[in-house]
Amino acid sequence: MEIFNQLESNVRGYCRSFPxxxxxxxxxxxxxxxxxxYIDFLGGAGTLNYGHNNPQFKQAxxxxxxxxxxxHGLDMHTGAKEAFLHSFNELILKPRDMDYKVQFTGPTGTNAVEAALKIARKNTGRQTIVSFTNGFHGVTQGSAAVTANGKYKKSIGMALPGVHFMPYDGYLGDFDTLKYFEKxxxxxxxxxxxxxxxxxxxxxxxxxLNAASAEWLRGLQALCRRYDMVMIVDDIQAGCGRSGRFFSFEEFGIEPDVITLSKSLGGYGLPMAIVLLKEHLDTWKxxxxxxxxxxxxxxxxTARRALESYWKNDDFAQAVRSKAxxxxxxxxxIQAEHGGQMKHKGRGMMQGLEMRTGELAERVCELAFERGLVIETSGSDGQVVKILAPLxxxxxxxxxxxxxxxxxxxxVMAEQISAAS
Structure with missing residues (x-):
């Protein structure tokens, strides 16, 4: 362990929770x-939907x-790229009647987000992007601008213009936040x-793990169309089957203008990112x-193998929904056993429990690690214990x-009772 403390930057994060x-x-x-x-309920923060070292991909x-x-081939044509595009088109796009161009960006999700923001601005000639409370889209400059959490913005060290935040679904309780957006x-x-x-x-x-409702997402798409705004769905963590379907928006019948994918897209934990964009938006030089x-x-x-191994029919997605x-x-x-002192969050294989404080959630994860379970927190104050097990x-x-x-x-709840008494 000494070499990590001696040479690795203070920016390291996950390793502090799992020493x-x-x-x-x-x-x-x-x-x-x-x-x-250790049982892995972190799954590479959503990068290992098909598990570690999947044998169906390894030999290929x-x-x-x-x-x-x-x-390495820059963006030149290769047989590997050709085969992936063919499988992606035949197994993902065509069965869902989705008509998109595929843009290969740098291999990280944040690079796909940067490209998506440029696409919206380039095609409209306007600058402002609307993002939502509690949204996370990456930590490079453009992506951090549309990320809500203040700690990521602060690290940039400068003002991040061109973004306006609106309340996400449920942020104001039962109030329909799209009414405020349209007003x-x-x-x-x-x-x-x-x-x-x-x-x-x-x-x-x-x-x-805030999950938008079908009605809200459909309403957001309608709003975008009424006011000529490009609708970008960031499916980097929630995509590739995590919700119980390949795309997290599938069951709601919406059709985004732009979609970003990364994380589990590569199948094996190998970095890969794409942007799906409607053809009329493909105005890049x-x-x-x-x-x-x-x-x-x-x-x-490995991405092609993932598609061919798991997405030729609905069997895998059904199994994911069953586990979910x-x-x-x-x-x-668990929620019922503790008298509603915590709140269930999320959907699909992307669920968790919101504790009263971040300290409680952190203590749960700390104790879990001592007992052989790798699990982490999320939320504005780290208050949600988050399950991202491989599908x-x-x-x-x-x-x-x-x-x-x-x-x-x-x-942990017993510890709290004991401390209070």
């Missing part, structure tokens, strides 16, 4: 250099490397003006948004992890 050295991993289990196993990647397949659009003295576009997460992962790593050919191989139902039932039971987790492993979590919450 061990991990050596290997398989599906939903992480193993340390000392041979200790090994074969490609051993055949001297192209590793501001209609009022020339609201200070909002005419935005270029809107960026939204259907499930706010880092923001505390060649190289206008570029980058050295616009095509991770190794990720193309199990998680929901378990969390609701491929075996049901028995999922039940075991949920049992550990349940006991940890019970013990």
């Amino acid at each position: 061990v050295v991990f050596e290997s991993a398989r599906n939903a289990v992480l193993t340390t250099v000392d041979g200790d196993d 990647l090994i074969d490609y490397i051993e055949a001297d397949g192209v590793t 501001a659009l209609q009022d020339g003295s609201s200070g909002l003006g005419h935005p270029a576009g809107v960026i939204v997460e259907c499930i706010q992962g880092e923001g505390g 060649p190289g206008e948004h570029n980058g050295t790593f616009r095509g991770n050919n190794h990720a193309f191989i 139902s199990m998680v929901r039932s378990h969390l609701k039971q 491929t987790i075996e049901e028995e492993q999922l039940k075991r992890g949920l049992s550990i979590l349940s006991q940890c919450i019970a013990d």
Whole structure:
């Protein structure tokens, strides 16, 4: 451990919560250099939907490397890219009647968001982007501007113009926040003006597992169309099956103008990001948004295998929804056992419990780690204990992890009672 403290920057984060050295991993289990196993309810912050070292992808990647397949090719055509695009079109876009162009950005989600913001501004000639309370979209300058959490903005060290925040669904209780949004659009003295576009997460992962309703999302799309604003759905964490369907907005029948994908898109934990954009918005000049790593050919191989292994029919998605139902039932039971002192959040395999304080949530996660479960918090004050287990987790492993979590919450609540008395 000494080498990490000696050489690694203070910016490191997750390792502070999990102070061990991990050596290997398989599906939903992480193993340390000392041979200790941990159930993984973090899943690479949503990057490992198909688990660690998925054997269905591993051999394909090994074969490609051993055949001297192209590793780096800028944005040139390669066989690996061609095969991925074919599978993505046939298995994801066509079955959903989705007509989009595919833009390969740099390999991180934040780069896809940066491109999406540029697309909205470039096509409308306007500057302002509307984002939402508790939204998280990345920490590069443009993405941090549309991220709500103040700590990420502060680290930029300068003002971040061109963004206006609106209340997300449920932020003001039962009040329909879109009414306020539209009133501001209609009022020339609201200070909002005419935005270029809107960026939204259907499930706010880092923001505390706030899940927008179907009615709100449909209303937001209608608002965007009425006022000629580009609708961007950031599906970087909630996409690739996490919600129980490939896209987090599928079941609601909306059709975003722009979609950002990354994290689990690469399948194997390999970095890869894309922007899906309607053809009329594809007004880029060649190289206008570029980058050295616009095509991770190794990720193309594993991403294609993920699509062909899990998305040829609805079986995998149904299994995810079944596990999500199990998680929901378990969390609701925990909630009931503690007299409603915590709140259930999220949907799909992206659920958790909101504790009264961030300190309580942190204590739950700390105790869970001591007992062999890797799990983290989210929310504005870290008050939500957040489950992001791989979608491929075996049901028995999922039940075991949920049992550990349940006991940890019970013990933390007992600690509070004891301290109060």
